[in-house]
Amino acid sequence: MGYRVAVVGATGAVGREIIKTLSEREFPVDEIVALASPRSTGQEISFGDKTVLKVRNLETFDFQGYDIALFSPGAAVSAVYAPKAAAAGCMVIDNTSQFRMDHDVPLVVPEVNPDALKKSLKRRIIANPNCSTIQLVVALKPLHDLFTAKRVVVSTYQAVSGAGKEGMDELFTQSKGTFVNDAITSEQFTKQIAFNCIPHIDRFMEDGSTKEEWKMAVETRKILDPDIAVFATCVRVPVFIGHSESVVVEFEEPVDLEEARRVLRDSPGVILHDHRDDGGYVTPVECVGEDAVYVSRLRIDPSVRNGLAFWCVADNLRKGAALNAVQIAETMIAFDLFDRKAA
Incomplete structure (x- = not known):
């Protein structure tokens, strides 16, 4: 018996990717509605x-009788309609930032903390982490299990699709305008994004960090380990799809490079592509449309005790959003967590 599924925010970049992913993975759908x-x-x-x-x-839709609602409409919309869907018996998987830090809402990456899903039954809402956090914790989890991470310093190089279709349109328009000598205007980003890098994603906070940088720190601790210190610098770059991260980790235990390679090769959701020659690494262009988090440039960091550095890339619309949400639903089916009577 299949499931009745609602996709909220279906016309956005992530919503369309969710619908595509459900089809590609042959999710057991009896009925699907786009909202x-x-x-x-x-x-x-x-x-x-x-x-x-x-x-x-969405404003007039009745969620009664639906099993799963996959939300990606923006935090303000999720704040209103996700609780309504949950009250109607739906299990809500929300891609926005609205519920991520609520103590009674699990924040889940299935390869990292699937058991957290068992805490979702009371409120019937599960949060999908930030795209940059997802790929970080997927790569970090096997290394943390082996050596115990205590401090992470990460610099991100985030694609414009993280700002939605409008961000992609602005990069395209500005790039074209540069070549035909049109005036460059910036509406989606604080400065010109074409042929540029902007060290500013989301709003600034009192300590000088941006909200995106704060998200990476608090979400990593909630998902992986509350004792890990995380310091992030998040940068928007002129790439359409695919987030990249340069990561330096200080561990409690001595790091063995070959053991690190072994656990990464064996880890679900990770592909290690680490060759010390020209092109022996993965770039964001090459990860588009792929499900995995790719890890490259793995090396010892001699500047700190028990230090390890790596480069990782992932498709932010797939693993960073749509795929992770669908995998959460698949894991809930595997754990038999759906209350079909409620739906």
């Missing part, structure tokens, strides 16, 4: 090769 704001009502979205979904109005 968005009133201005998107009536648009059509393909689900697989043969089915076309007509977008329905």
Whole structure:
């Protein structure tokens, strides 16, 4: 018996990727509905090769009888409609930042902390972590299990798709405008993004960090280990899809490089591509459309005791958002956590 699924924010970049991922992974769907704001009502979205979904109005939709609601409409919308879906018996998997740090909402990456899903039954909401956090903890988890991470310093190089379709459009328009000598205007980002890097994602906080940098620190501790210290610098770069991260970790235990390679090769969700020659690493262009977190440039950091450095990339729309959400639903099925009577 399949499941009745609602995708909220279906016309956005992540929503479309969720629908695509459900089809590609042959998720057991009996019925699927695409939901968005009133201005998107009536648009059509393909689900697989043969089915076309007509977008329905979220504001008037009744979630009663649906098993799963996959949300990616923006935090303010999730704040209103995710609790309504949960109250109607849906299990909500929310891609926004709205519920991530709520103590009674699990923040889950299935390869890292699947058992946290068992805490979701009371409130019926599960949070999907920030895209940059997901790829970090997938790569870090096997190393932490082996050597015990105590401090992480990470610099991110984040694609414009993290800011949605509008961010991608702005990069395209500015890049084209540069070559035809058009005036460059910036609406989605604080400065020109084409042929540039912007060390600013989300709003600034009192200590000088940005909200994106804060998210990486607190989410990593909630998912992986509350004792890990994390310091992040998050940078927007002129890449359409695919986040990259330069990571330096200080461990409690001495690091054996070959053991580190072994556990990364054996870890679910990780592909180690680490060759010390020209092109022996993965770049964001090469990870587009792929499910894995790719780890490269693995090496000892001699500047700190028990230090290890690596480079990792992932498709931020897939593993960083849509795929992780679908994997959460798949894991819940595997754990038999759906209350079909409630739905």
